[in-house]
Amino acid sequence: MRKIPIRSRRCTQDGTFFNPGDIYLSALVEQKDAWLRQDFCQKCAEQLKPQGHFWKGVIPEKETVASPEDGSLIAVFKKFYAQDHQQSFAYLFALYLERKGIFARRGRAIFEELQSGEVFHLQPVEVKPEMARQLSEILEAHACPSV
Ligand SMILES: [Zn+2]
DSSP: OOOOOOOOSBOTTTOOBOOTTOEEEEEEEEOSSSEEEEEEEHHHHTTOOOOSEEEEEEOOSSOOOOOHHHHHHHHHHHHHHTSGGGHHHHHHHHHHHHHTTSEEEOSSSEEEETTTOOEEEOOOOOOOHHHHHHHHHHHHHTTOOOO
């Protein structure tokens, strides 16, 4: 598990600062020991042909933090994400957070936390019944609606 940098506050190419409501394009390149992330303003993005993982997004209108409930779910998710042997479960967790509107899917294997712009790389896996059960238990402990 290698950490992916969060969205930059300005365009990689021309340095334009991002403002709420701006459309941006993020591109990720997988390197040996790290992810290289580049974020571009709409103007620069139009002239680019990014390769690898890339997606368009909109800068959130307000710099709000996640609600306490969402924040604690994200914290639990990150604990699993940080462990190499929990990547399958973390993937299922990410799907749940996507359904709740906390994450957005950015291509096949990338999820973005919408408020912070933090990005997670998870290979899709087949969801097994015991994984769904484990997730239900975690959600119950957090008083969240089940899957
Ligand atoms: Zn730019």
